[in-house]
Amino acid sequence: MDFPQFDGDRVDLIRTLGESRVAVLNVGADLRSSEASLGLARSYPFVFASCGVHPHDAKTFTPTAEAELEELLRRGAVAVGECGLDFYRDLSPRDGQVRAFRAQLRLARRQELPVILHERSAWETFIAVLREERPPRGVVHAFAGDADRAREIVALGLHLGIGGPLTYRRNESLRRAAAAIPLDRILPETDSPYLPPEPFRGQCNDPGKVRLVAERLAAVRGMPVAELAAITWDNACRLFSITPRF
Ligand SMILES: [Zn+2]
Numbered sequence: 001m002d003f004p005q006f007d008g009d010r011v012d013l014i015r016t017l018g019e020s021r022v023a024v025l026n027v028g029a030d031l032r033s034s035e036a037s038l039g040l041a042r043s044y045p046f047v048f049a050s051c052g053v054h055p056h057d058a059k060t061f062t063p064t065a066e067a068e069l070e071e072l073l074r075r076g077a078v079a080v081g082e083c084g085l086d087f088y089r090d091l092s093p094r095d096g097q098v099r100a101f102r103a104q105l106r107l108a109r110r111q112e113l114p115v116i117l118h119e120r121s122a123w124e125t126f127i128a129v130l131r132e133e134r135p136p137r138g139v140v141h142a143f144a145g146d147a148d149r150a151r152e153i154v155a156l157g158l159h160l161g162i163g164g165p166l167t168y169r170r171n172e173s174l175r176r177a178a179a180a181i182p183l184d185r186i187l188p189e190t191d192s193p194y195l196p197p198e199p200f201r202g203q204c205n206d207p208g209k210v211r212l213v214a215e216r217l218a219a220v221r222g223m224p225v226a227e228l229a230a231i232t233w234d235n236a237c238r239l240f241s242i243t244p245r246f
Contacts, residue, residue: 001026001047002036005193005204017208018046023244024207025236027082027116027141029054031065034072041076045245050079050116052104058092061100066107073111078240080108081116082141085129088121097122098129105133114138114239117158123149130156137239142191143177150177154185159239161189164197164205167216175220183221183228187236188213 001010001024017024023046028034034051041049051072053061073080083104085097092100108115115138119126123145140153141161153160162178165171178186188210190196196205197212214232218225237243 001040001192001207002033003193006206013206013208014040014044014047017206018044018246020208021246022046022208022210023236023242024048025050025078025116025240025242027079028052028072028077029082030057030060031068031072034069034077038072038075038077048078048240048242048244049076050081051077052079052081052083052116053100054082055084055086055097055101055118056089056091058097058100061096061103066103069104070107070111073107073113077113078242079114079116079138080104080111081138082118083115084118085122085126086118086120087125094122094125098125101129102133105129105135108135108138109133112136116141116161118142120144127152127156130158139187139239141189142195144174145177146173147177147180150181154181159185159187159235161187161191162217163189163191163213164195164200164209166213166220167198168201169198178217178220183231184235186217186232187239188217188232 025048026037026040027050028037037049040047115135117140139159139161142163143160190205190207190210192205214229215225218228
């Protein structure tokens with residue numbers, strides 16, 4: 001919600017989300033957006049902040065930046081992230097991405113916080129780093145793999161964040177993955193302003209559209225959407241130790 005895409009209607013949109021009882025986990029991608037997330041979380045009792053440095057920005061993850069991130073996390077963040085590896089766009093050198101990823105996993109351990117993980121085209125290295133660093137708990141967000149990869153994530157004790165791509169016509173493999181794993185490891189998400197669900201492809205995504213993801217997930221799991229929503233709501237509250245108030 002701190003992105004410029006929301007500059008025109010941020011306050012109205014957040015008010016509408018609160019009225020619809022949609023809670024928000026606002027995810028930082030660098031120090032600046034992490035700080036903005038904390039600001040939003042201070043203003044609304046149903047908005048929570050995660051602070052971290054995205055692999056795209058790993059080249060900015062100097063020792064000074066790490067110390068600043070550690071300080072930001074102490075100011076009420078409920079998670080570290082997003083952090084991880086992106087060898088698809090390669091916007092930061094890969095060795096630097098691995099270094100920033102490891103450092104943030106260790107930060108999460110020290111501060112006993114869950115992690116929000118990003119992975120794209122870096123699966124082997126991603127899993128190897130996770131096996132070595134063993135983060136206590138967390139979520140692989142915008143999961144895009146198949147059922148085998150989903151099971152690997154679950155075996156590491158982690159959750160899967162499933163977003164708009166679940167609704168895309170050609171994404172049968174993600175639907176099979178979403179059907180194959182225990183429901184208590186699934187978190188419906190939006191990745192706003194990206195990855196809008198059908199029928200909003202090509203438009204700006206917002207957290208209210210998580211409803212469409214939940215509806216599709218309920219259909220995939222063959223259960224009523226209210227039941228799925230209640231279970232996944234509890235999953236999120238437990239993982240991030242949060243209690244949204246409206
Ligand atoms: Zn991401």
